Amino acid sequence: MTPQSCERCASTVFAESLQCPVCSAPVGFHPPTLSFRVLDGETVEIDGRTWAACSNRDWRCNWLAPRDEPSAQCFSCRLTRRRPPSDETADLERLADAAVDKRRLLMQLRYLGLPITPYYEREGGLAFDLLAGTPSEPVMIGHANGVITIDLNETLDDRREGVRVRLGEAYRTMLGHFRHEIGHYYQGILVDSDAAWAECRALFGDERASYQDAIDRHYRFGAPEGWADSFISEYATMHPWEDFAECFAHYLHITATLATAARGGVTLDAERVSGHSDASVVPLEDYSAQPIDRMLDDWHWLSLLFNRVNRTMGKDDLYPFRISAPVAEKLAYVHRIVTRVAGS
Ligand SMILES: [Zn+2]
Ligand SMILES: [Zn+2]
Known part of the structure; x- marks a missing residue:
C-alpha cells in the first residue's frame, strides 16, 4: 500500500477524496504519516491516538484532527486565521474551494520536509487570511509577516481568467497563488x-x-x-x-x-x-x-x-x-x- 491509497481496497485516493473512489470507504488524511486512513464511524485510532474527521468535513475538508486537542479543526483549517462570516454562504463555498488548494500546498510542504510553524504558536508564524473582496473593500493577494492573504473571488473561473488575460499571464490558478505566496514566507526562513x-x-x-x-x-x-x-x-x-x-x-x-x-x-x-x-x-x-x-x-x-x-x-x-x-x-x-x- 502506498500512502495515497485506500487502506481497504488499495485503490488510488486523490488529495481531494472524502471517500475511496472505488470502494466508497470514508477516508481522512492523517498529516503526521502523510497517509489516508479509513474512518471507523466518526474516528480512527492511529498509533495509539484517536483522530476524528475535521469539523469542516461538511465543507469538504478531508483531513483528520487529533481528538485530544481543544480544537476540532484539522491542522490545515486551524491555519486559517480570518475567513468570511458564517452567514455568507456563497463566500464560504469559495473558501471550501480555496481550502482544497491550501491542503494540497500543505501536503507538499510536509512531503518536502519544510517546517511549518503556525501563527498561534509563534509571532510571525504561518497564517492564512482567506477573504472575499468587494468593490468597496478589495482584498489584495499577498504575504506579510507570516500571513498569506487570498482573495476568494479568485476561485471564480470567469473572474480569474479575466484577470489572467488582462495581465497577459500564461498561467493563473489558486494553487499557483498559494505556491507563490508561500515562497515569500519561506524566503524569510530559509x-x-x-x-x-x-x-x-x-x-x-x-x-x-x-x-x-x-x-x-x-x-x-x-x-x-x-x-x-x-x-x-x-x-x-x-x-x-x-x-x-x-x-x-x-x-x-x-x-x-x-x-x-x-x-x-x-x-x-x-x-x-x-x-x-x-x-x-x-x-x-x-x-x-x-x-x-x-x-x-x-x-x-x-x-x-x-x-x-x-x-x-x-x-x-x-x-x-x-x-x-x-x-x-x-x-x-x-x-x-x-x-x-x-x-x-
Ligand atoms: Zn477503497
Ligand atoms: Zn480541516
Whole structure:
C-alpha cells in the first residue's frame, strides 16, 4: 500500500477524496504519516491516538484532527486565521474551494520536509487570511509577516481568467497563488545567514530596492525586453522578492508534478523520446538527494509530453514556461536551501 491509497481496497485516493473512489470507504488524511486512513464511524485510532474527521468535513475538508486537542479543526483549517462570516454562504463555498488548494500546498510542504510553524504558536508564524473582496473593500493577494492573504473571488473561473488575460499571464490558478505566496514566507526562513543572503542577492538581485518604485515601473512599462532569457515570468521581473517567490512556486510546481507522475508509474521510453536517446526518463517522488540537473532534465522531457497531451485535448500547455540557464541557476538555489533545511 502506498500512502495515497485506500487502506481497504488499495485503490488510488486523490488529495481531494472524502471517500475511496472505488470502494466508497470514508477516508481522512492523517498529516503526521502523510497517509489516508479509513474512518471507523466518526474516528480512527492511529498509533495509539484517536483522530476524528475535521469539523469542516461538511465543507469538504478531508483531513483528520487529533481528538485530544481543544480544537476540532484539522491542522490545515486551524491555519486559517480570518475567513468570511458564517452567514455568507456563497463566500464560504469559495473558501471550501480555496481550502482544497491550501491542503494540497500543505501536503507538499510536509512531503518536502519544510517546517511549518503556525501563527498561534509563534509571532510571525504561518497564517492564512482567506477573504472575499468587494468593490468597496478589495482584498489584495499577498504575504506579510507570516500571513498569506487570498482573495476568494479568485476561485471564480470567469473572474480569474479575466484577470489572467488582462495581465497577459500564461498561467493563473489558486494553487499557483498559494505556491507563490508561500515562497515569500519561506524566503524569510530559509535564507538564514549573511552568506545565504549574499548568494540570494547575486542571483535574484538586491531585495532592498524600493518595492513601490518597482510596482509603479512594472505596471507602467511592463517587463523589460528579452525578460524570458533570465526570468521565469514577467511578474518575476518586477522586484527581487517576486523573482524569488516565482522561482519557489515553480520549484513546487515541478516537484509536485514529477512526484505525481512517479506515483502513477509514468516513464518515457528512451527510443520513443525524440532527441533523447541515451536513457529512459523515470521521474522520482523525491529529488532531495538528486542534483537539480537530474530533476530539470526529467521535467524538460515530461513537460513536453504533458504539453502535447493538453494540446491534444484542445487545452493550453500544462507548463507554458521556458527554463533558461539563469532560471535553472535560481531553481538550483531554491533546491539547495529547501533540501538543506529538510535534511537537518
Ligand atoms: Zn477503497
Ligand atoms: Zn480541516
